[in-house]
Amino acid sequence: xxxxxxxxxxxxxxxxxxxxxxxxxxxxxxxxxxxxxxxxxxxxxxxxxxxxxxxxxxxxxxxxxxxxxxxxxxxxxxxxxxxxxxxxxxxxxxxxxxxxxxxxxxxxxxxxxxxxxxxxxxxxxxxxxxxxxxxxxxxxxxxxxxxxxxxxxxxxxxxxxxxxxxxxxxxxxxxxxxxxxxxxxxxxxxxxxxxxxxxxxxxxxxxxxxxxxxxxxxxxxxxxxxxxxxxxxxxxxxxxxxxxxxxxxxxxxxxxxxxxxxxxxxxxxxx
Numbered sequence: 001x002x003x004x005x006x007x008x009x010x011x012x013x014x015x016x017x018x019x020x021x022x023x024x025x026x027x028x029x030x031x032x033x034x035x036x037x038x039x040x041x042x043x044x045x046x047x048x049x050x051x052x053x054x055x056x057x058x059x060x061x062x063x064x065x066x067x068x069x070x071x072x073x074x075x076x077x078x079x080x081x082x083x084x085x086x087x088x089x090x091x092x093x094x095x096x097x098x099x100x101x102x103x104x105x106x107x108x109x110x111x112x113x114x115x116x117x118x119x120x121x122x123x124x125x126x127x128x129x130x131x132x133x134x135x136x137x138x139x140x141x142x143x144x145x146x147x148x149x150x151x152x153x154x155x156x157x158x159x160x161x162x163x164x165x166x167x168x169x170x171x172x173x174x175x176x177x178x179x180x181x182x183x184x185x186x187x188x189x190x191x192x193x194x195x196x197x198x199x200x201x202x203x204x205x206x207x208x209x210x211x212x213x214x215x216x217x218x219x220x221x222x223x224x225x226x227x228x229x230x231x232x233x234x235x236x237x238x239x240x241x242x243x244x245x246x247x248x249x250x251x252x253x254x255x256x257x258x259x260x261x262x263x264x265x266x267x268x269x270x271x
Contacts, residue, residue: 003133005029006084007056009077011064011120014041016189017139018089020214022049022057030085031056035073037063064090064116065108074123081131086124088117088161089139094151106153113157118164125168125177132176137221138165142185142229145241158183162227169226178224182217184208185231 008025012018014036022032026049034057036042042059050057060076062069077083091113094101121136128134144162147155165181172179186207213230220228232238257263 006133007031007033007080007082008085008087009033009035009073009083009124010087010089011035011073011116012090013087014038014045017184017187017210017214018087019045020210021087021089021137024214024218025085025087026053026055026057029055031058031082033058033060033076033080033083035060035062035064035090037061064120065111070116070119074119077120077123078127081127083124083127084131084133085135085137086120087137087139088120089137090116091139091157093141093154095154096151098152101151101153109153110157113154114160117161121164121168125172128177129172129175134176135178135221136165136168136180137217138179138181140165140181140183142183142231144181144183165226178221180217180221180225181227182220183227183229184213184217185229187213 005025005028008021008030010018010021010025010032013022013032013034015038018034018036022034022045026032032046032049032055034042034046036059039059039061042061046057046059049055060073062073064070064073077086092109094105094109117138121138124134124136128136138161140161141154141158143149143155144158147159149155162181162183165179168177169179188207188209208231216230217228220230227238227242229238
């Protein structure tokens, strides 16, 4: 007997990447819980998807930087045993340099991109482990590995998402829980307007549609990828990057400083 797909909870679901995930996962047979701040957009999307797919679609109006709203979504993840997929998509970015940035906006970014994502994951994982089944999709960005491209705090938040996903994958691999980090490049969404660089100002050849991005990411999930970079032509490049990173692991901690610093020679010479 084939197991039912279960319910997917998607944050930042009212538009852009989140709305495409909602559409694609509903067409894969998932019921949906859509989380976002914009009630009107949520309602319109929910009605369309319910009518087109026949799936059950619930909406949760929530600002994930609000402690009370975040707690409501955490409670849903803890109490709803039907949830089998968490898509941590909600996030905000910036394109300006650190010296030109508003620290309060940077703090808001950290609370949404890092704190909310972490708390929602912690709310979902115990149930996934208990049921021996679940999928976590964390939307990061290419700036996780190329922080020089945009605002440094934004790059830092997405580097956290990537590192957190690696750790989750390592910890949960034998517990029936799949973890995927998706690293989109420039994607045609409202993100860029909020970040401060309208998407029409970017070279067209580097901008992917949100539909193509999500379809590629889901194809990567189906292939069992832990990290999916939809724009990267040759996966072998990422595999080499990962192999080099992992090869260093056993050499990153030692009681003795590396010889290139000449510390022991200096000590012996009385310097």
